[in-house]
Amino acid sequence: MTSFxxxxxxxxxxxxxxxxxLAKSGRxxxxxxxxxxxxxxxxxxxxxxxxxxxxxxxxxxxLNPEVAKLIGFGGALAGAAxxxxxxLSAIGAPAVLRGAYGERIDGVTAxxxxxxxxxxxxxxxxxxxxxxxxxxxxxxxxxxTAGDMATFASAGMGLIRNGREEARxxxxxxxxxVADVADEYLTxxxxxxxxxxxxxxxxxxxxxxxxxxxxxxxxxxxxxxxxAGAQFMPGGGMGVLAAAFEKTAVSAGVTIRTGTTVTxxxxxxxxxxxxxxADGEEISAPIVVSAIHPQTTFLNLVDxxxxxxxxxxxxxxxxxxxNVARLDLALDRPPEFKGLSSADHRGRLVIGRxxxxxxxxxxxxxxxxxxxxPVMEITIPSLADPSLAPNGAATLSALVQFAPYQIRxxxxxxxPRFQRNVLDVLERHAPGIGKSILGVSLMTPQDIETRYxxxxxxxxxxxLQADQLFISRPVNDAAGYSTPLTGxxxxxxxxxxxxxxxxxxxxxxxxxILSGDRR
Amino acid sequence: MTPDPAxxxxxxxxxxTPRLETPFHPRxxxxxxxxxxxxxxxxxAPHSIFDTELEYFCIRSQxxxxxxxxxxxxxISGPDAERCLNRLTLRDVRKLxxxxxxxxxxxxxxxxxxxxxxxxxLDYEDFRLxxxxxxxxxxxxxxxxxxxxxxxxxxxxxxxxxxxxTSFSVLEAAGFAGVKxxxxxxxxxxxxxxxxxxxxxxxxxxxxxxxxxxxxxxxLSLWDRLWAAGEFFGLKAIGYDALNRARIEAGFIVATAxxxxxxxxxxxxxxRMPDEVGLDWLVDTEKPFFNGRDAIxxxxxxxxxxxxxxGLEIEGNIPAEHAIVYHxxxxxxxxxxxxxxxxxxxxNIAIASLxxxxxxxxxxxxxxxxxxxxxxxxxxxxxxxxxxxxxxxxLDRRTATPPGSF
Numbered sequence: 011m012t013s014f015x016x017x018x019x020x021x022x023x024x025x026x027x028x029x030x031x032l033a034k035s036g037r038x039x040x041x042x043x044x045x046x047x048x049x050x051x052x053x054x055x056x057x058x059x060x061x062x063x064x065x066x067x068x069x070x071x072x073l074n075p076e077v078a079k080l081i082g083f084g085g086a087l088a089g090a091a092x093x094x095x096x097x098l099s100a101i102g103a104p105a106v107l108r109g110a111y112g113e114r115i116d117g118v119t120a121x122x123x124x125x126x127x128x129x130x131x132x133x134x135x136x137x138x139x140x141x142x143x144x145x146x147x148x149x150x151x152x153x154x155t156a157g158d159m160a161t162f163a164s165a166g167m168g169l170i171r172n173g174r175e176e177a178r179x180x181x182x183x184x185x186x187x188v189a190d191v192a193d194e195y196l197t198x199x200x201x202x203x204x205x206x207x208x209x210x211x212x213x214x215x216x217x218x219x220x221x222x223x224x225x226x227x228x229x230x231x232x233x234x235x236x237x238a239g240a241q242f243m244p245g246g247g248m249g250v251l252a253a254a255f256e257k258t259a260v261s262a263g264v265t266i267r268t269g270t271t272v273t274x275x276x277x278x279x280x281x282x283x284x285x286x287x288a289d290g291e292e293i294s295a296p297i298v299v300s301a302i303h304p305q306t307t308f309l310n311l312v313d314x315x316x317x318x319x320x321x322x323x324x325x326x327x328x329x330x331x332x333n334v335a336r337l338d339l340a341l342d343r344p345p346e347f348k349g350l351s352s353a354d355h356r357g358r359l360v361i362g363r364x365x366x367x368x369x370x371x372x373x374x375x376x377x378x379x380x381x382x383x384p385v386m387e388i389t390i391p392s393l394a395d396p397s398l399a400p401n402g403a404a405t406l407s408a409l410v411q412f413a414p415y416q417i418r419x420x421x422x423x424x425x426p427r428f429q430r431n432v433l434d435v436l437e438r439h440a441p442g443i444g445k446s447i448l449g450v451s452l453m454t455p456q457d458i459e460t461r462y463x464x465x466x467x468x469x470x471x472x473x474l475q476a477d478q479l480f481i482s483r484p485v486n487d488a489a490g491y492s493t494p495l496t497g498x499x500x501x502x503x504x505x506x507x508x509x510x511x512x513x514x515x516x517x518x519x520x521x522x523i524l525s526g527d528r529r
Numbered sequence: 530m531t532p533d534p535a536x537x538x539x540x541x542x543x544x545x546t547p548r549l550e551t552p553f554h555p556r557x558x559x560x561x562x563x564x565x566x567x568x569x570x571x572x573x574a575p576h577s578i579f580d581t582e583l584e585y586f587c588i589r590s591q592x593x594x595x596x597x598x599x600x601x602x603x604x605i606s607g608p609d610a611e612r613c614l615n616r617l618t619l620r621d622v623r624k625l626x627x628x629x630x631x632x633x634x635x636x637x638x639x640x641x642x643x644x645x646x647x648x649x650x651l652d653y654e655d656f657r658l659x660x661x662x663x664x665x666x667x668x669x670x671x672x673x674x675x676x677x678x679x680x681x682x683x684x685x686x687x688x689x690x691x692x693x694x695t696s697f698s699v700l701e702a703a704g705f706a707g708v709k710x711x712x713x714x715x716x717x718x719x720x721x722x723x724x725x726x727x728x729x730x731x732x733x734x735x736x737x738x739x740x741x742x743x744x745x746x747x748x749l750s751l752w753d754r755l756w757a758a759g760e761f762f763g764l765k766a767i768g769y770d771a772l773n774r775a776r777i778e779a780g781f782i783v784a785t786a787x788x789x790x791x792x793x794x795x796x797x798x799x800x801r802m803p804d805e806v807g808l809d810w811l812v813d814t815e816k817p818f819f820n821g822r823d824a825i826x827x828x829x830x831x832x833x834x835x836x837x838x839x840g841l842e843i844e845g846n847i848p849a850e851h852a853i854v855y856h857x858x859x860x861x862x863x864x865x866x867x868x869x870x871x872x873x874x875x876x877n878i879a880i881a882s883l884x885x886x887x888x889x890x891x892x893x894x895x896x897x898x899x900x901x902x903x904x905x906x907x908x909x910x911x912x913x914x915x916x917x918x919x920x921x922x923x924l925d926r927r928t929a930t931p932p933g934s935f
Contacts (some may be wrong), residue, residue, distance in 0.1 A: 313674055322670065326670075
């Protein structure tokens with residue numbers, strides 16, 4: 011039986027980050043990945059002969075600067091050109107948000123631009139308060155540390171720095187729905203639709219659902235190039251990033267084994283001792299870091315006999331059913347969206363025409379049906395990475411919702427209809443696109459689950475809602491990366507702070523392990 | 530959709546019988562002279578049948594028949610039943626052989642006692658768990674990850690406790706050949722009325738006794754079979770009040786009476802760990818992981834256990850039920866949860882829950898404050914109490930095998 015100082019399960023970017031940090035501390039680290047390549051959601055795939063998608067993720071907006079530095083991406087991140095966000099309109103010209111989440115806006119009245127600026131400033135300030143909690147391990151109830159108190163104090167100070175009114179407003183807004191906030195500040199339906207979309211993307215909430223503003227806060231806690239709310243595409247596409255994560259891990263001394271499935275995490279009376287692989291091989295290590303979905307970890311890999319009933323009950327009840335479908339189009343020429351300059355096609359194009367549009371797209375999801383008129387965000391990855399498509403051709407990637415994990419008619423029957431809905435919407439905004447399509451790939455949450463081993467096809471590894479955040483992420487007894495089993499740690503998006511390509515769960519988990527706290 | 534009124538009313542007929550009658554109810558009702566019923570887990574159960582005093586002496590001098598059908602019963606079976614129950618409960622189920630019974634308890638993840646009860650290993654992969662409270666959701670969630678089926682069979686299975694020195698003779702006379710070989714906590718299956726009855730040498734009295742389980746539809750024929758056989762062995766039906774006296778003498782605790790169960794407690798400080806209700810001996814620290822293990826071991830290590838359950842012997846003859854226990858006459862140290870004048874021990878005995886260090890390091894100079902109602906006036910009595918081991922009464926006939934014959 012071979013042995014390591016630490017085993018990391020899952021070669022997604024969080025697993026790679028954790029493995030790298032552990033290896034850098036001098037530990038002998040083994041990383042096990044079930045599929046044949048590491049990179050997780052950054053892994054690309056060919057969806058039509060000659061056409062590739064860069065990864066499930068098609069843009070960066072929250073890569074943590076420390077993680078970027080770790081993988082030698084710091085310079086690229088700092089120097090990256092911020093990409094615009096385009097709020098497409100059904101009838102007229104689009105509104106284009108430039109800089110970091112609309113520092114400047116084209117296509118709206120000066121008065122509306124001023125309103126948006128006010129809202130943006132408010133949200134960024136409030137997200138800034140929350141952000142400090144995202145960069146550290148959540149406090150443990152009954153075990154609050156001096157560091158926790160310092161964070162609370164600094165959050166409090168940050169709040170009242172701008173006056174008590176600002177603090178009151180923060181508490182008023184924190185659990186509001188995004189629609190009410192948007193109505194409070196804005197009049198332009200395109201901008202309202204955009205914030206409604208951004209707040210609910212990847213979350214099973216509509217803009218009018220209570221607490222839906224949290225999703226937008228989460229989005230705005232992300233940064234790129236030092237600017238909160240910014241987004242960019244790495245030169246050479248997302249594949250570059252996966253390679254950087256892998257290279258860093260390897261040079262830190264991490265042993266990577268791909269195509270290796272873990273079938274058991276060994277534990278005895280509260281202590282983790284190693285893992286068992288699909289072929290029966292046992293590998294021992296005093297530390298096992300599970301950078302895969304918490305439900306897979308506890309419901310499939312750890313013997314139920316080694317975990318408490320209450321704990322398993324909580325894990326089983328984690329809500330983790332995705333709502334987002336991923337569309338890839340192989341096009342014979344770059345698409346042209348109505349009223350959009352060719353440079354702005356490099357940005358993020360959002361179809362969420364109004365709050366009502368997003369809300370109406372969400373409604374059927376509550377009843378196990380997909381949207382008839384879905385909302386989506388679109389990128390044209392081949393513009394940043396021409397290698398994805400043959401010369402002259404293009405790829406289009408879209409995250410489309412709402413496409414619930416389970417639909418009543420079943421996805422086998424529903425998928426062709428949903429695909430038609432999505433293409434109809436695209437045709438309205440980019441007339442003629444239908445004729446240029448060479449190939450279509452539509453991944454429902456079920457397909458995403460299969461390809462990326464994400465239960466529920468949920469890229470956050472669990473709903474990003476108030477009851478599954480912070481000290482309750484993924485469940486209270488496993489918040490803060492430790493689990494009821496000594497030596498077993500969590501490090502996936504299912505842990506604090508959550509999903510997206512940030513690397514924070516991996517970073518914070520590794521730091522926690524290195525701090526020597528074994529529980 | 531709202532059902533039509535007739536359907537709705539038909540569906541509500543259970544309201545007409547708010548207390549379910551057990552399969553033995555026709556016999557109990559016919560025998561009942563006191564007509565004194567209470568609700569046990571939603572069932573109509575007798576406090577007494579004819580006279581609590583005499584019923585108690587039936588347990589100790591003759592044979593007593595007590596209906597335990599309302600006891601909550603779960604059937605747990607399947608290839609993983611042993612492993613599942615081993616994770617659920619405190620004792621090592623691997624050590625429980627098929628055909629044996631053990632007393633056990635189970636906790637939540639935080640080590641707080643959910644209930645205690647008896648676990649019957651009917652066959653290698655087939656168990657029956659008997660307890661006071663209902664736990665189906667907890668049990669079903671405890672089955673996650675195990676190949677096991679869990680069913681509630683409280684209403685489907687009727688149960689009788691046959692207790693007292695002549696109980697073996699009653700069974701023998703009733704034709705249960707082979708009962709003689711049963712050792713304490715052993716069980717065996719017998720043919721009955723075209724069906725089967727499971728007889729275990731268990732009970733809640735600290736006396737020689739047996740418990741019999743059969744399907745509800747065979748309940749009355751089982752009763753009649755025993756009743757006919759018991760005629761010359763002093764067999765009487767009894768109610769709970771008499772049984773309660775016997776169980777206090779035997780030092781047994783009752784969930785919700787001597788401690789509040791973890792799921793029943795409304796107040797956070799009412800939760801109890803096994804070590805706080807006298808069940809520390811059930812906790813097997815050597816066995817594989819079980820619910821509450823980490824919390825219990827941590828509490829032991831960090832000495833954070835707050836309470837302790839003790840037996841008390843109190844001067845005088847006034848039962849000190851629910852009396853406050855004092856140290857040096859002033860400092861509150863705990864509460865008496867059950868107390869009687871024990872006819873068998875000829876002592877005034879009690880079970881009490883004390884707040885540590887009382888009962889642990891500080892055991893001297895305890896007193897109980899009894900309010901004795903005497904013709905509409907309370908007499909406040911401060912009686913000295915001494916911590917004594919449980920059981921208060923130990924009977925050789927409980928364990929003698931073969932059992933005494935009459």
